[in-house]
Amino acid sequence: MTVAIQLGIIVGYLLLALAIGLVAYRLTDRTAEDFYLASRTVGTIVLLFTTFATLLSAFTFFAGPNVAYQQGPEWVLVMGLMDGIIFAILWYVIGYKQWLLGRQYEYVTLGEMLGDRFASRRLRGLVAGISLLWLFPYVMLQQVGAGTALQALTEGAVPYAVGAGLITAFMILYVVVAGFRGIAWTDTLQGAFMLVTTWIALVWVLAAVGGPGAASSALEAEAAHHLALGSDFYTVQWMLSTAITIGFGVAMFPQVNQRFFAAGSKTVLKRSFALWPILCVLLFVPSFLLGAWARGLDVAIPEGENVLPVILAEFTPVWFAALVIAGAMAAMMSSSDSMLLSGSSYFTRDLYRPSVEADLSERREDLLARVGVVGFATAAFLGSLLQPATLFELGDAAFSGFAQLALPVMVALYWRKTTRAGITAGILVSQTFYLSSLFTTVVPSAYAGWTAGLVGMGLGLVVTVGVSLLTTPAPDERRAIYFDGLEAD
């Protein structure tokens, strides 16, 4: 009975999303620019929530509360700094400039923008290749999360592989049909839904345990040091390293970076920018406080299970717990379907088209983009069956990997003297450094408490600037296009 209610809610939710996707499909032009960016016409609420829902994946719902449960509620601060402040500033510094350039030169991907400025197909391919390298495990992570959540929710009735497979199949269907417009619309629904259900969940649990005071006293009795700011885990270096690398990494994540191009007007960007920090804090506080307070609530969390579903199952009715889990699955899917779409655009525009089939008709590129989605999703699903590492480690590695791209790109956007050799060297050296810190013992992973991700970012900055100073620009570089004649409307 319980399982039936839960599955019913999830299936109902998926059908609703599919209906929205079909409406979007009817409005879609059959061109790649429309499929990837809804022809750059997105309004404030939709842009705000699609960026929000894309940014906040399984991480916010499962890994985040788990961290708060294990280590204390300081995770709210780390996420607030990285997403609410650092990312917002980058949304202006990188995003607004990208938006202006994208409108002027019709760029759809980051690689395209850089390749055009530096007159280098190789650089374009390099940026796309590196992005896909980090994006792939992250998509896989979402599928692992979906499979695990479905299995836990149905107490094993839907095995992990079947759950992950069903979600993958649904996402493929959805992305191929709906494109960016449909994804952005369902994101809006999902974002609003997540926000509301998380607050209801918090109020419900607090009502059951006797309010925030009682919950904090219980936590203090169980783990007193959790309420004091800072600990052996939350050191100054760790908090700053994590917030800075993930904040910068987010801006380079293909599905987020591509949203920089999608705004319909300058006013849309301005409004989204001002509302952003409030929106972030509204979701992070209830979600992570629930995780933190759960520690004092005398509820056993089975090994390897996520905290939030267990707490909800204990304190709220079955249908409500299922609603929240459906919301969390929705968060995962809204991240994954955007990632599939962006991954496919990076592949077809920056790798396939320049090197295999240069003069592609719009219809054919649109078709190829959809085929790319199917291939990418299927491969990531096969990867998710092998489950190589834990959620958090994988996610963290991908964010830091993307963060390595951010500073070379910013230097190129704001410093005329950047050369092709400079940015290429900056990207290659920082990526090699960070990958080596992950997979070899030659490069250490921490430097007096600061992470290799942050050190690699600094290295990328120094190498980009240094090599640019030492080399002269190639004759075909278009050095002025990021600077001259940039204005809105």
Added chain:
Amino acid sequence: MSRPALWGWIVVAVGLSALTIPWFLWGDATLVAGIPLWLWWHVGWMGLASLVFWLFARRFWGIGIESNGNSRDDSPGSASRADTGGERR
């Protein structure tokens, strides 16, 4: 006008980032209404950030990026009037 304003906003951006986490409350476990004081600070700070971002978007948007930013910044009043035109639509 443009250059000092640009540097001013860079300082504001760094300042907003620097105090999102209340480092001066390090080790503090004071509870206010059952919630740690440092979390209240954070919530208030995020509200302040939204307010600052709103002000920036209204009066100084485009600074450091748009190539016609200099002439615009000479008359921020007219720029903001142009923006509210967008709001009414």
